Amino acid sequence: MTAQILDGKATAAAIKDELKVRVAKLAEQGVVPGLGTILVGDDPGSHAYVAGKHRDCAAVGIASIQVELPATATQDEIAAEIKKLNEDPACTGFIVQLPLPKHVDTNTMLGLIDPDKDADGLHPVSLGKLVLGQDGPLPCTPKGCVELLRRYDVPIAGAHVVVVGRGVTAGRPMGLLFTRRSENATVTQCHTGTTDLAAVVRTADIVIAAAGSAGLITADMVKPGAVLLDVGTSRSAEGKIVGDIAPEAREAAAWIAPMPGGIGPMTRAMLLTNVVEAAETAPKRA
């Protein structure tokens, strides 16, 4: 037996088709959602992700605003670009692509975003709302994991979800989503300080590997019939992208969201969803 594929690429394409219809409805009311991106530095991976986000926007009918700064940009220069997008009426939501250069304080920058324009769900106000159970934009990667499982009717309620990783974009907010009443999973959060990772992962009904450590989850750690979501992205010495889940691990699993083609495309689709949802709920312009 080998795992069936949770096809994030195909699911994201279906979501984009649905968003196209919603964007057309907004256009009839004179509302054009616009996604801004602020990209600092010249990391080729980050450039590729951001380019993908703008392609997605074009496909769905969302306007896009691209801001690029050199790796040497100061905090003040980045803050000035954030302020511009906060004030630009054509920009209804935006993101600051992470990671930022080392001399920049990420949390300070994220905190400068107008929470009403937080497309990533990573502003402290948005994360606070998530903790409090209030409506707001949700972090795109966890939101994409829930959405992919739902669309394949993989049961979440009552499942033991083991999250590996505690990064701010994926691992940390993951447990907050999966333990909401609407998801009702039991979550164990693992990280580099976990004593016996293999033993914990072996108890999982759903493994969410978001550590960014190539091949960390091996076949011996997978309970037969488990569901595997590969969130981690690393590059091998040869420049090939590799996930956190070793290829053999899918043998015993029931389902796998592979990397590539799984959670990455879903993350992008959820960013678009956040932008459209914000435009739909924004107070009607005169």
Ligand SMILES: Nc1nc(=O)c2c([nH]1)NC[C@@H]1CN(c3ccc(C(=O)N[C@@H](CCC(=O)O)C(=O)O)cc3)C=[N+]21
């Ligand atoms: N403010 C911010 N928000 C983010 O959401 C954010 C970020 N910064 N920084 C980096 C991470 C990473 N991330 C990915 C999104 C899509 C793919 C994706 O679509 N990957 C393709 C493969 C891409 C390839 O072939 O290189 C796939 O998995 O099929 C990957 C990674 C969003 N992130």
